[in-house]
Amino acid sequence: MKTVTAGVLLIGDELLSGRTQDTNLKTIANFLTPLGVQIGEARVLADDKDLIVSAVRTFSERFDYVFTTGGIGPTHDDITADCIAEAFGVDIGEREDAMDELLKRYEPEDLNAARRRMARIPKGASLIKNPVSMAPGFQTENVFTMAGVPQIMKAMLEDIDHRIDGGHVVLKRTVPVKGKGEGDVAESLGALSEKYPEISIGSYPFFDGNGYGLNVVLRGYDDGELADIETELRAMLDKISI
């Protein structure tokens, strides 16, 4: 069974100050799931060069793929491209292919020094298309560097999926349980988890207008096995009286 993993680095002071609610992690996760790639860890980092460089190196070694979001715009605090270059020990400079992308949007006279910064790409990286605002992302070895703006980030993923050599897709079955709490079913779930260590079993309580309960989610690679375990789980749950 081939397991493929990813790490995610969400970059930007505004994500840590309470100003901005990140949504990119969930978008990336939902993009990777059908490709058979599981996120092992995500970090939210301030605009701090040393921290970013160190995290890029750590994650690039630890995971099959790394995704970064944020910090590739035109302002002084957009330092991600430089951090990636430093992490991989390569030069960085203005690149013609990236300038060509910017020229699809800007007149040459509007490409001031600040905007030209968006054409600075680490040496050897391949560009990631940005159909929204043109300024490209880029891939350096196993690290994909994307914009932080959610709409742009999402559009960039369309130019990434064909570069991913995925693994076995994780399948899931959800069993809704009404009128019971996690504490009522925890023993059954624990026993099932011990019996089938290859299956991941999660439980997620809900409270809504119609009452309370929880969803039990079974995850694994073999749908036949999952179906059998679902049957076993339902039988166990039926026996629990509260």
Place this chain on the structure above:
Amino acid sequence: MKTVTAGVLLIGDELLSGRTQDTNLKTIANFLTPLGVQIGEARVLADDKDLIVSAVRTFSERFDYVFTTGGIGPTHDDITADCIAEAFGVDIGEREDAMDELLKRYEPEDLNAARRRMARIPKGASLIKNPVSMAPGFQTENVFTMAGVPQIMKAMLEDIDHRIDGGHVVLKRTVPVKGKGEGDVAESLGALSEKYPEISIGSYPFFDGNGYGLNVVLRGYDDGELADIETELRAMLDKISI
């Protein structure tokens, strides 16, 4: 100027699988800002003992305060309490004060083995009240361990603020700039940032029904200085024609 920092550990497979959108980081950030505490980094971790233990140790040394969310419920994948005990090398067991809290909600006969797990607290920790569902969080040295459910997490913060020895509160001034893009003002912002390195200057583009623009946010500790810099910034922006 006293700078007080925090690290945040968001624990749970569901945050990395795309199932659940975290909102706790933003809530914690907005709780800490008026206390003068700045978040330096956040990590989203799978339900993996070794990873959690290691991150707790690292963050506890690196930051003044650490906040963890998630993994303190009754099910087999709720392992945060054990991880905290291991990180600090202390024993963990069922505690009477925590059982007393659970007994406010449950009849003794409903406190099965699974629910009693929620009374397992690392030795020496002090409880954090949970007015929503009673199962307490706890403080171990500089680490606050809270529930993952947003409503419960938020309620627990009410029993934490009095334990925080905060720093100087960061003040901010926001200057809206209509009809200009980041690339138009980046040079001015960069110059200002170099001139006043003690001030943090962020820019956040917006696109709405009435057009586009950006908000420039100045952050610092001295409101008089911020006011002067705001005046200087506004004069610089007025000179930019696009």
